[in-house]
Amino acid sequence: MTDYAKTRGLMARGAEFLGSEYAIMCGAMSWVSERNLVSAMSNAGGFGVIACGAMTPDLLDTEIAETRKLTDKPFGVNLITMHPQLMELIEVCGKHGVTHVVLAGGIPPKGSVEAIKGHGAKVIVFAPTLALAKKLLRSGGDALVIEGMEAGGHIGPVSTSVLAQEFLPALSEDHLVFVAGGIGRGEAMAGYLEMGAVGVQLGTRFACATESIAHPDFKKAFFRANARDAVASVQVDARLPVIPVRALKNKGTEEFTAKQREVAGVLDREEIAMAEAQLQIEHYWAGALRRAVIDGDVENGSLMAGQSVGMVKEEEPVADIIAALMAESEAALTRR
Known part of the structure; x- marks a missing residue:
């Protein structure tokens, strides 16, 4: 030792x-x-x-x-x-x-x-x-x-x-x-x-x-991945200061882009305040992460991972x- x-x-x-x-x-x-x-x-x-x-x-x-x-x-x-x-x-x-x-x-x-x-x-x-x-x-x-x-x-x-x-x-x-x-x-x-x-x-x-x-399928996704699979999310609206999130590419990363567009639209119509809009984004991540980690939905959930995943x-x-x-x-x- x-x-x-x-x-x-x-x-x-x-x-x-x-x-x-x-x-x-x-x-x-x-x-x-x-x-x-x-x-x-x-x-x-x-x-x-x-x-x-x-x-x-x-x-x-x-x-x-x-x-x-x-x-x-x-x-x-x-x-x-x-x-x-x-x-x-x-x-x-x-x-x-x-x-x-x-x-x-x-x-x-x-x-x-x-x-x-x-x-x-x-x-x-x-x-x-x-x-x-x-x-x-x-x-x-x-x-x-x-x-x-x-x-x-x-x-x-x-x-x-x-x-x-x-x-x-x-x-x-x-x-x-x-x-x-x-x-x-x-x-x-x-x-x-x-x-x-x-x-x-x-x-x-x-x-x-x-x-x-973490679900066995979540872990398997990590074992298969390499550094370039862990990508940062894209911000689609400058008014919605979304902190980028790094996760493995899947359908969930695409869905997040759609979610941002949806929230931006609600902001356009002045139906919610900016703070509420940001909170909606945070709640999205919490739900998406749970789907991947707990339920093992590696397609639609969020597979948050750093570039050291390889x-x-x-x-x-x-x-x-x-x-x-x-x-x-x-x-x-x-x-x-």
Whole structure:
């Protein structure tokens, strides 16, 4: 057994912050990042994160309680900033003593960061630009995730490698920065750690783990896919600022384009407000994702996947995936 001394040394600050053995976070994937995968991740020495998504406070309450039954290790909860019941969800996290809350999907609304910190939890934020990253860290963010456009699900326009070169030299000395997007092997992880990251976040690599409840047909679609099959959605109306979503090409990606046209038409007729229009798009994704992950409808559902999907070839236990990442990273750092 190796102790991965070089890799552990580079991720020591991140591991201490998370309270985990390794500073490897599992990205919050709606319907996938639930009690089974989250607990497996934390039990294997990584850091699991529950994807709250569109859950109600009652559903999140149950999910956290059930996850606690499966692990005594720390895990986090990812909350979407535009959720209409965000403050109630924060209260649920506080009630259960959740140690880390990840705020995703936009600038945290007034009072949300303070509410999380009031419960003694750490706040992890996302930022697409360096200026916003600095602002969020000044405003109470304890750590930052920079996520490149190679990632699955909602994405920004800039690649991970460019974000890392821009953010890490400016922030890594004084702040905790995790890198995400397109990471499928330990060699890439080692490179970002050397640049100053304190850890990494991977989603696609864990989506088809043995412990993932994703439907067997969903997993098979991942095993068949290569990097170029994971494409970003197209925005059809400039008034509808839809954040692009990366997923495997299928009928569902075409249906989303049609859905945008439908919502744009309703906007044209002034039948709904812009905020409601955006919420309709979010609800579309939640439903489409469930069809693929839970029901196994890989034709019409949303197969959200990052470009690292080509490196996912079989079902593996979470512990084996983490061990492989650490071994690859250690070998790469030893070769330097």
